[in-house]
Amino acid sequence: MAEDQLRDQLKFRWDKLDQFREKGIEPYSQKYPVDAFSLELVEAFEEKEGQEVSLAGRIMTRRGHGKAGFAHIQDSKGQIQVYVRQDTVGEDQYEVYRELDIGDIIGVTGTVFKTRTQEVTINVSSFRLLSKSLRPLPEKWHGLKDVDLRYRQRYVDLMVNPEVRNVFIVRSKIIQFMREYLSQKGFLEVETPVMHSIAGGAAARPFVTHHNALDMKLYLRIATELHLKRLVVGGMERVFELGRIFRNEGISTNHNPEFTSVEIYQANGDYEDMMALTEELVAAAAREVLGTTTLEYQGKELDLSLPWPRKELSQVVKEITGIDFDEITDDTRARQLAQEHGLEVKEETTRGEIIYFFFEEFCEDKLWGPVFVRDYPVEVSPLAQRCRHNPQLTYRFETFIAGKEIANAFTELIDPVDQRERFEKQVQQREAGDEEAHMMDEDFITALEYGMPPTGGLGIGVDRLIMLLTDSPSIRDVILFPTMRPKE
Numbered sequence: 001m002a003e004d005q006l007r008d009q010l011k012f013r014w015d016k017l018d019q020f021r022e023k024g025i026e027p028y029s030q031k032y033p034v035d036a037f038s039l040e041l042v043e044a045f046e047e048k049e050g051q052e053v054s055l056a057g058r059i060m061t062r063r064g065h066g067k068a069g070f071a072h073i074q075d076s077k078g079q080i081q082v083y084v085r086q087d088t089v090g091e092d093q094y095e096v097y098r099e100l101d102i103g104d105i106i107g108v109t110g111t112v113f114k115t116r117t118q119e120v121t122i123n124v125s126s127f128r129l130l131s132k133s134l135r136p137l138p139e140k141w142h143g144l145k146d147v148d149l150r151y152r153q154r155y156v157d158l159m160v161n162p163e164v165r166n167v168f169i170v171r172s173k174i175i176q177f178m179r180e181y182l183s184q185k186g187f188l189e190v191e192t193p194v195m196h197s198i199a200g201g202a203a204a205r206p207f208v209t210h211h212n213a214l215d216m217k218l219y220l221r222i223a224t225e226l227h228l229k230r231l232v233v234g235g236m237e238r239v240f241e242l243g244r245i246f247r248n249e250g251i252s253t254n255h256n257p258e259f260t261s262v263e264i265y266q267a268n269g270d271y272e273d274m275m276a277l278t279e280e281l282v283a284a285a286a287r288e289v290l291g292t293t294t295l296e297y298q299g300k301e302l303d304l305s306l307p308w309p310r311k312e313l314s315q316v317v318k319e320i321t322g323i324d325f326d327e328i329t330d331d332t333r334a335r336q337l338a339q340e341h342g343l344e345v346k347e348e349t350t351r352g353e354i355i356y357f358f359f360e361e362f363c364e365d366k367l368w369g370p371v372f373v374r375d376y377p378v379e380v381s382p383l384a385q386r387c388r389h390n391p392q393l394t395y396r397f398e399t400f401i402a403g404k405e406i407a408n409a410f411t412e413l414i415d416p417v418d419q420r421e422r423f424e425k426q427v428q429q430r431e432a433g434d435e436e437a438h439m440m441d442e443d444f445i446t447a448l449e450y451g452m453p454p455t456g457g458l459g460i461g462v463d464r465l466i467m468l469l470t471d472s473p474s475i476r477d478v479i480l481f482p483t484m485r486p487k488e
Contacts, residue, residue, distance in 0.1 A: 032107030352377025
């Protein structure tokens, strides 16, 4: 809508607001006694025909002239047609109806019937203006297409794009299902701090704040891992937390600075148990919301049926790049190879880190999956237990579906001596300029010194999983209010 047209529309609606008040009509009313919803009336017409019902919604379309008119009103369930006649509601009320605009919210009471075109409709006996809309809906009320505006004004997006509302209804169902599924498996949902005195549990740059009363720096959590593992030390053997995580990183179709994850820890388990839990949970969630484990994502079929393949990281790198890192045993040759392939490395970059760099750069987006990629180098897995068959590797896996990392899991490192050595190496990397390296967490080391049972740990990116199950191309499509740069 052009600026001058919008200006005219705004003035027109503000004038109506004043006119309603001059006539003694309150444009922002009290609650309305709702006892029915649009879609339910449509689906249960035979049962509801002839009954008097009351519902409330936003006017989305209007047509008619003279002494009768039709409109569609939209509530949380969908849309339904209403029929308003002057000889039914009275001349004064009908005059109010004629002054209503698209976007106004009204409450209506009337009987349910079908028109000659067989559309379920409410024959309105009375109505009330509940909220006057002072702004016109976008693009002549046929949908909001401007992607940037959709994210900035999600409230408008939800009004005019029913498929968007459905995505967030499905999101709610998936999250509820995950909680119920884990609870049935004997996991206890817990809550751990959002503000940490030490940022840990992931390789990520934190958001920093300051607590005035304590005069100390605090970090918004980048993971829930270290607090949840403290609970396992304390004897809470199966725990999970589903909540917001904050990372001061870039924004992309797969990344938002605040996102939702679920972290799960199982005492006397390992990463094999976490693989089984991951594939079972994701497949069950797909069946719950889609009714099948075979779906389409961005025009390509995706089969989530079990079991999912397991592949070693070095095997995946070899298959996709043709480079066999098992034959490259020294750091110098690995760094040379990285430079030949356009990867930036430092003098201290190790072979293990370079294998991971190759995987991230050349392999991840090619893994349609689902697939478990396992046995990661120890240098990039400071919280995972070393493999018995090769101490340069760890019992760690990441899960990839449609080229996206969906989950990350370990057989957890429970040796406090090894954990301290790994933290110390991370601190050295941090002092050398790596802002995503772990900090030393003495209290976590102390917890491990009391003894932690063998444990499997798993983190699932809830937003990315929802992207897959709703066929959404961007993480912003599944977060109600994604992070946006302020408009100038």
